[in-house]
Amino acid sequence: MAYRIGRGEQGVLTVEPYKSELLPHWRFKTPAEGKKSAATLYRLFQGYLKADDFVGADMARKFIQMGWTRSRRYANHPGGRKYKPGTRNTTREILPQQIDPIKAESAAIFLETLQRVRKNARYQAMAQRHRVLEKSDQ
Numbered sequence: 001m002a003y004r005i006g007r008g009e010q011g012v013l014t015v016e017p018y019k020s021e022l023l024p025h026w027r028f029k030t031p032a033e034g035k036k037s038a039a040t041l042y043r044l045f046q047g048y049l050k051a052d053d054f055v056g057a058d059m060a061r062k063f064i065q066m067g068w069t070r071s072r073r074y075a076n077h078p079g080g081r082k083y084k085p086g087t088r089n090t091t092r093e094i095l096p097q098q099i100d101p102i103k104a105e106s107a108a109i110f111l112e113t114l115q116r117v118r119k120n121a122r123y124q125a126m127a128q129r130h131r132v133l134e135k136s137d138q
Contacts (some may be wrong), residue, residue, distance in 0.1 A: 003055045003058075003130075004134060005127065005130060008069075009062045009066045009069065010062075012059065012066055015055065015059055018055065018059035018060075019059070021044070021056075022044060022059060022060060022063045023063070025037055025040040025041055025044070027067075028067050028070060028071040028103070028106045028107075028110065029103075029106070030102060030106065031102060031105040031106050031109060033106070034067065034107075034109045035109050037067060037110075038067060038109050038110050038113040039113075041063050041064050041113070042064065042113050042116065042117070044060050045057050045060035045061060045064070045117060045123075048060060049120070049123060054127065054129075054130050057123055057126065058123075058127065058130075061117045064110055064113050064114050064117055065110075065114050067106075067110035068107055068110035068113075071103050071104075071107040072103075074100065075099060075100045075103035075104040075106070076097045076098075076100075077097065078098055
């Protein structure tokens with residue numbers, strides 16, 4: 001019960017053994033890699049659900065979500081750099097977007113998978129149950 005759902009992808013690279021199980025399958029450089037990665041992560045997500053392992057399912061969801069957000073970032077900004085160098089602690093000047101259609105396609109693949117995950121009734125029920133248990137632990 002030490003696992004906290006968190007916001008978005010928070011904690012995705014810290015929770016073991018899930019990080020080590022999921023990270024090797026996380027790829028988004030090309031649509032082919034993205035499709036294979038999203039399918040593998042979704043299959044693992046379903047396996048965690050079947051095993052009644054909410055933490056594993058949520059971690060798989062986080063990797064799928066991270067596939068979408070990272071490929072979208074790289075689709076909008078070559079090299080993934082959103083802000084102009086040297087402006088991080090000042091005005092955080094956003095660099096102009098230069099759309100990369102290949103990364104945008106990868107992002108669309110992950111987004112479709114993420115939407116399936118979020119709509120999964122079993123996942124929703126397990127997440128609700130976990131949130132109730134989180135509150136009772138506080």
